[in-house]
Amino acid sequence: MAILQFDVNGEQVSREAGVRARDLVRLPPQTLAVWVNGQTLDVDRPLTEGGQLQFLTFADSAGRHVFRHSSAHLLAQAVKRLWPEAKLGTGPALEDGFYYDIWLPEPLTEADLPRIEAAMRDIVRENLAIERLELSREEALALFHDRGESFKEEIIARIPDDAVISAYRQGEFVDLCSGPHLPETGLIGALRLTQVSGAYWRGNEKNPMMTRIYGTSFPDQESLERYLAQIEEAKLRDHRKLGAQLDLFTFREEAPGFVFWHAKGHAVYRTLEEFSRRLQARHGYQEVATPWVYRVGLWERSGHWDHYRDNLFLIDRDDELQGLKPMNCPGHCLLFKGATRSYRDLPWRLAEYSPLSRYERSGALHGLMRVRGFHQDDAHLFVRPDQIREEMFGVLDLVDIVYRTFEMPYEVVLSTRPDDYMGELALWERAEQELEEVLRARGLKYQINPKDGAFYGPKLDVYAVDSLGRRWQCATAQLDFQLPEKFELEYVDQDGLAKRPVMIHRAILGSIERFLGILVEHYKGAFPPWLAPVQVRILPITDKQLDYARHIERLLSERGVRVEVDERNQKIGYKIREAQLAKVPEMLVVGGRDQDNQTVSLRSREDGDRGAIALTQYVSQVVDRIRMPGFTD
Numbered sequence: 001m002a003i004l005q006f007d008v009n010g011e012q013v014s015r016e017a018g019v020r021a022r023d024l025v026r027l028p029p030q031t032l033a034v035w036v037n038g039q040t041l042d043v044d045r046p047l048t049e050g051g052q053l054q055f056l057t058f059a060d061s062a063g064r065h066v067f068r069h070s071s072a073h074l075l076a077q078a079v080k081r082l083w084p085e086a087k088l089g090t091g092p093a094l095e096d097g098f099y100y101d102i103w104l105p106e107p108l109t110e111a112d113l114p115r116i117e118a119a120m121r122d123i124v125r126e127n128l129a130i131e132r133l134e135l136s137r138e139e140a141l142a143l144f145h146d147r148g149e150s151f152k153e154e155i156i157a158r159i160p161d162d163a164v165i166s167a168y169r170q171g172e173f174v175d176l177c178s179g180p181h182l183p184e185t186g187l188i189g190a191l192r193l194t195q196v197s198g199a200y201w202r203g204n205e206k207n208p209m210m211t212r213i214y215g216t217s218f219p220d221q222e223s224l225e226r227y228l229a230q231i232e233e234a235k236l237r238d239h240r241k242l243g244a245q246l247d248l249f250t251f252r253e254e255a256p257g258f259v260f261w262h263a264k265g266h267a268v269y270r271t272l273e274e275f276s277r278r279l280q281a282r283h284g285y286q287e288v289a290t291p292w293v294y295r296v297g298l299w300e301r302s303g304h305w306d307h308y309r310d311n312l313f314l315i316d317r318d319d320e321l322q323g324l325k326p327m328n329c330p331g332h333c334l335l336f337k338g339a340t341r342s343y344r345d346l347p348w349r350l351a352e353y354s355p356l357s358r359y360e361r362s363g364a365l366h367g368l369m370r371v372r373g374f375h376q377d378d379a380h381l382f383v384r385p386d387q388i389r390e391e392m393f394g395v396l397d398l399v400d401i402v403y404r405t406f407e408m409p410y411e412v413v414l415s416t417r418p419d420d421y422m423g424e425l426a427l428w429e430r431a432e433q434e435l436e437e438v439l440r441a442r443g444l445k446y447q448i449n450p451k452d453g454a455f456y457g458p459k460l461d462v463y464a465v466d467s468l469g470r471r472w473q474c475a476t477a478q479l480d481f482q483l484p485e486k487f488e489l490e491y492v493d494q495d496g497l498a499k500r501p502v503m504i505h506r507a508i509l510g511s512i513e514r515f516l517g518i519l520v521e522h523y524k525g526a527f528p529p530w531l532a533p534v535q536v537r538i539l540p541i542t543d544k545q546l547d548y549a550r551h552i553e554r555l556l557s558e559r560g561v562r563v564e565v566d567e568r569n570q571k572i573g574y575k576i577r578e579a580q581l582a583k584v585p586e587m588l589v590v591g592g593r594d595q596d597n598q599t600v601s602l603r604s605r606e607d608g609d610r611g612a613i614a615l616t617q618y619v620s621q622v623v624d625r626i627r628m629p630g631f632t633d
């Protein structure tokens with residue numbers, strides 16, 4: 001028997017091939033599955049190759065995935081116990097839960113969910129072992145035929161000849177599945193079924209209608225309850241709702257997926273863009289603007305025509321196809337090619353904020369989070385291979401400044417070389433090593449997604465954590481060894497020879513539209529003063545103070561404050577409530593005495609009544625409070 005070598009969290013272990021992960025070392029508590037050389041496996045799966053091995057828990061996204069997928073099996077088993085004539089479709093894990101599509105003679109309703117939950121809890125209590133079976137095609141067909149699972153038979157018929165067919169058994173229940181799964185059902189400590197809907201088998205309306213049951217699950221009740229409370233809070237913060245309420249933006253059916261920015265929303269948008277623009281200028285970026293319509297030949301050269309055609313907006317004019325740009329990279333490559341570049345010109349950092357268009361299915365559109373027309377704080381860095389390290393360090397500087405400004409902690413994921421990589425192996429290895437060194441040098445907590453990089457280069461993804469603890473993938477820095485090849489980009493090196501630069505695609509906010517949507521939810525619409533659409537609202541107590549109010553408005557507006565006067569003939573209590581609902585950071589109540597004494601009575605959104613203050617003093621103070629963070633003017 002072959003001897004395999006394992007590296008288990010730095011400890012070297014050697015065992016015979018076929019050993020189970022659970023027998024290698026003492027299984028840490030709450031282990032859900034193992035990760036061996038980039039593959040997630042059951043803890044009971046006999047191992048056939050050595051290498052890096054990690055135990056996955058609920059804290060790992062791969063661990064959660066196994067947990068939720070096993071929860072889907074649990075759901076299917078419970079439904080089969082209650083309705084033996086049910087036929088199973090498929091049941092995947094989702095980011096925050098799972099679902100299962102099941103055919104039933106009578107579709108289920110939400111009233112059935114508590115009964116199913118109770119049956120699921122029974123199976124958890126039984127703590128059934130979950131066992132993997134590997135079957136020949138004939139065995140698999142016979143097994144699922146006997147069980148009346150016609151949809152599973154259909155799936156088996158589509159499995160390629162050379163693929164391993166596997167199933168997972170727990171108690172009386174068997175599901176066709178490639179796995180991996182939890183070792184036993186008892187690990188699913190808390191669960192909740194959330195929703196029932198209909199879905200056609202394989203998404204085709206000619207097929208039977210299945211009942212889709214959604215749910216979520218956690219290792220313990222406390223985590224489940226925290227999650228459910230977070231969902232309720234997220235509904236209150238929904239940026240589409242707050243966007244309309246705060247008069248920031250709307251969507252209309254005349255232009256699906258494109259944003260109508262109202263004056264207030266656009267003020268926030270422009271401030272956010274300006275913040276990014278000033279920060280990048282300070283960090284040595286040059287801002288350019290390139291065309292947004294290109295002849296199709298460019299998209300063929302860049303590879304978008306082969307890989308991205310379905311998402312391109314195309315225009316057919318003068319018997320020629322042209323496409324709206326979904327990204328800026330090819331335009332920046334053309335700029336690079338426009339002159340002879342020397343090693344001294346590098347790094348060359350180009351930033352661009354122009355409009356981008358990507359076709360998304362109308363069902364995929366979601367407020368500002370998923371649109372068809374958007375803008376990015378996009379940049380491309382053309383660098384020599386020896387500059388990758390320093391430039392990535394600089395990119396992470398920007399990430400840190402930006403996410404600190406919004407008080408969002410962040411996590412970094414490094415995705416490494418996939419099997420179908422292109423380019424020089426040595427360059428890949430060096431670049432990956434340098435990326436890790438940069439992450440360590442910055443003291444960043446990071447996770448590695450092995451083999452998850454694009455075929456053209458490794459990348460860093462940054463996940464920002466909002467005030468509800470939700471993770472949003474925003475910033476990204478992608479190394480690209482291929483696009484410079486496709487565009488035959490060259491610079492003259494110190495030795496006089498022509499060399500290929502490496503390209504780094506990077507965005508810090510990502511889509512500005514989407515980032516704004518995230519901020520609306522993160523702040524629950526109460527933007528910090530520098531970002532607020534209206535920073536100061538003046539509330540005259542009677543019409544007699546209107547002129548004084550307009551005088552203050554002029555003074556503030558001249559100093560760059562976004563200010564408005566509530567001129568309505570309403571009681572002051574009503575005006576204060578309205579300003580509070582509009583989440584205006586500062587309110588100035590002005591009455592007769594304020595006018596006589598040239599004062600204002602300040603109310604802050606957070607702290608309420610702050611008392612009277614001399615107008616001149618207020619003006620100089622508020623300018624400090626609305627200043628863009630990190631800038632002195």
Ligand SMILES: [Zn+2]
Nearest residue numbers: 069177178179
């Ligand atoms: Zn499964």
Ligand SMILES: [Zn+2]
Nearest residue numbers: 327328329505
């Ligand atoms: Zn790019």
